[in-house]
Amino acid sequence: MRDDGIPSDGITRWLPDFCVLPVVAAVMLVAELVVLVIVISPSPQGFSVDRLLFATVFGEWLALCCLVCLCRMRPIWRRLKPLPGVVAALFAVTAIAALASLLVKLIDAGAGLGLTEGDGDRLEFVASTTLITLLVAAALLRYYYVRAQWQRETRAQAKAQVVALQARIRPHFLFNSMNTIASLIPSRPKDAERAVEDLSELFRAALAAGEGMSTLGEELELIDRYLAIEALRLGDRLRVDRDIASMPADLAIPSLLLQPLVENAVLHGIQPLPGGGTVEIRGTTTPERVDLTIRNPRPQVAPAYARGNRTALENVRQRMRYHYGERGKLEVDAGDGYYQVAVSIPRA
Amino acid sequence: MKVLIADDEPLARERLAALLAELPEVQLVGQAVDGREAVLRAEELRPDCVILDIAMPVLDGLEAARHLAQIENPIAVIFCTAYDEHALAAFEASAVDYVVKPVRRERLVAALERARRFTGERFRMPIAPGQAAQRRTHICARLRGNLKLVPVSDILYFLAEDKYVVVHHVGGEVLIEESLKALETEFADRFVRIHRNCLVATERLGGLKRTPDGRMFADIRGAEAPLEVSRRNLPSLRKLVKAL
Numbered sequence: 187m188r189d190d191g192i193p194s195d196g197i198t199r200w201l202p203d204f205c206v207l208p209v210v211a212a213v214m215l216v217a218e219l220v221v222l223v224i225v226i227s228p229s230p231q232g233f234s235v236d237r238l239l240f241a242t243v244f245g246e247w248l249a250l251c252c253l254v255c256l257c258r259m260r261p262i263w264r265r266l267k268p269l270p271g272v273v274a275a276l277f278a279v280t281a282i283a284a285l286a287s288l289l290v291k292l293i294d295a296g297a298g299l300g301l302t303e304g305d306g307d308r309l310e311f312v313a314s315t316t317l318i319t320l321l322v323a324a325a326l327l328r329y330y331y332v333r334a335q336w337q338r339e340t341r342a343q344a345k346a347q348v349v350a351l352q353a354r355i356r357p358h359f360l361f362n363s364m365n366t367i368a369s370l371i372p373s374r375p376k377d378a379e380r381a382v383e384d385l386s387e388l389f390r391a392a393l394a395a396g397e398g399m400s401t402l403g404e405e406l407e408l409i410d411r412y413l414a415i416e417a418l419r420l421g422d423r424l425r426v427d428r429d430i431a432s433m434p435a436d437l438a439i440p441s442l443l444l445q446p447l448v449e450n451a452v453l454h455g456i457q458p459l460p461g462g463g464t465v466e467i468r469g470t471t472t473p474e475r476v477d478l479t480i481r482n483p484r485p486q487v488a489p490a491y492a493r494g495n496r497t498a499l500e501n502v503r504q505r506m507r508y509h510y511g512e513r514g515k516l517e518v519d520a521g522d523g524y525y526q527v528a529v530s531i532p533r534a
Numbered sequence: 535m536k537v538l539i540a541d542d543e544p545l546a547r548e549r550l551a552a553l554l555a556e557l558p559e560v561q562l563v564g565q566a567v568d569g570r571e572a573v574l575r576a577e578e579l580r581p582d583c584v585i586l587d588i589a590m591p592v593l594d595g596l597e598a599a600r601h602l603a604q605i606e607n608p609i610a611v612i613f614c615t616a617y618d619e620h621a622l623a624a625f626e627a628s629a630v631d632y633v634v635k636p637v638r639r640e641r642l643v644a645a646l647e648r649a650r651r652f653t654g655e656r657f658r659m660p661i662a663p664g665q666a667a668q669r670r671t672h673i674c675a676r677l678r679g680n681l682k683l684v685p686v687s688d689i690l691y692f693l694a695e696d697k698y699v700v701v702h703h704v705g706g707e708v709l710i711e712e713s714l715k716a717l718e719t720e721f722a723d724r725f726v727r728i729h730r731n732c733l734v735a736t737e738r739l740g741g742l743k744r745t746p747d748g749r750m751f752a753d754i755r756g757a758e759a760p761l762e763v764s765r766r767n768l769p770s771l772r773k774l775v776k777a778l
Contacts, residue, residue: 357617358617361617365616368549369552370545419546431720459589
């Protein structure tokens with residue numbers, strides 16, 4: 187299941203709260219509409235105001251009974267899976283309709299009012315009332331389900347866009363790179379030129395992040411461009427060990443999904459170490475999945491300037507969840523002196 | 535004016551050095567690759583001004599500035615950072631100015647001018663109250679006239695003696711002029727009071743034992759002898775040792 191902030195507790199994810207006024211009003215309106223349809227539709231007794239009044243009172247009373255019951259059932263739904271939850275709700279509604287119609291028929295017969303005389307005998311009346319209630323309830327549940335689904339879809343989409351926007355490159359990186367380029371221009375103009383090209387590629391990708399998919403090949407190239415700039419900045423303190431030759435370059439993945447993980451490795455792992463270290467990027471491919479691990483050494487104590495910055499990782503996690511649901515995996519292994527992130531993506 | 539620059543990025547140092555070389559009244563006396571080296575070289579070279587990067591390994595620029603403030607003749611600190619989110623913290627650490635990367639020549643000249651005036655007046659910047667909230671990663675001390683930076687993670691215990699506090703660490707001991715009370719507050723999460731005159735690193739606490747004459751001692755891993763525990767601190771220390 188895609189997570190979008192709504193707690194995953196079965197049927198209550200999409201079923202409305204029947205205890206609140208707007209829902210009560212909506213259900214009662216639907217009950218009245220059904221009553222009107224039944225009363226207006228051609229029948230041997232024909233239309234009469236008496237019949238409409240009686241049917242309205244009966245219909246609304248039935249609707250209220252069902253609402254109270256559904257409202258009370260909420261704690262039970264919380265513990266049930268969607269399908270048993272729906273079955274339980276429909277069963278409760280059916281039982282109420284059967285009991286209520288039986289009760290009305292008995293009272294009517296006992297008091298001799300003859301209000302239900304034209305509606306067939308006892309069995310017929312109970313059966314038709316129950317069936318109508320069941321059908322209307324099922325239609326309503328279906329409506330709420332579709333509406334919740336649609337709302338969730340819209341919300342998830344909006345969220346994914348926001349998250350992608352947040353994945354854009356950090357200002358620190360921009361200004362540090364500009365500084366690097368400024369110092370390269372007089373002494374090593376060729377390197378400066380290449381750095382400008384690399385930086386442009388990265389920003390082009392960052393500005394387009396959230397607008398769709400890229401390919402694994404492009405993403406790995408972005409990582410290379412990023413590392414090329416950081417290598418200029420950090421000198422020989424940054425060493426990179428890549429083993430990604432076997433990766434399927436044409437696999438579609440969300441743009442700028444992986445680069446932030448490598449940026450984290452450099453920022454929190456290599457930069458705070460006086461002697462630097464090696465960022466290891468390893469990829470393995472199976473017919474079903476692509477796995478990528480990024481591993482870096484890290485200092486015992488996180489420096490103050492880099493502390494508490496887990497937003498990038500959280501960002502990647504959320505985007506993975508949005509795009510792959512349960513099939514995407516992101517695992518963090520933070521051991522003594524090292525940090526490793528393992529990403530696993532389905533190929534289909 | 536003698537200037538020292540500290541930045542962990544070789545190209546950033548190169549650029550700053552090139553800019554400074556164009557200024558006739560400035561003499562670049564040295565370069566440091568991290569905050570720790572900046573403090574030690576500043577002690578040795580006595581520059582008038584240190585230009586400090588903030589994001590540096592071992593000791594970041596903000597903490598380095600606090601240690602620089604303890605060197606006898608005042609040193610003007612200019613922070614040089616890629617992005618100005620640190621500006622407020624920079625001024626709390628009593629910098630005379632801060633410049634952003636890539637540094638403009640005119641901006642650097644203006645900052646150095648402020649630094650020159652600062653050294654001219656020869657006053658010590660007051661330590662801002664906000665600083666106490668930031669814990670140091672190193673303790674700065676003087677050993678036979680030389681400045682020494684001891685990583686807090688290497689410290690076994692602090693022992694108060696007369697006007698000084700003796701810092702016992704893995705590599706020996708140094709004297710500092712700070713109060714035990716202030717140290718206790720600053721490092722409340724790493725050190726525990728076991729006696730009126732003693733603070734011990736929690737992670738180095740061993741067991742407690744009682745001598746025949748009824749006095750309590752705590753074993754400190756890495757220390758030569760156990761330290762006495764006062765009656766007052768015993769109950770809370772017992773709880774702590776049990777929890778370890």
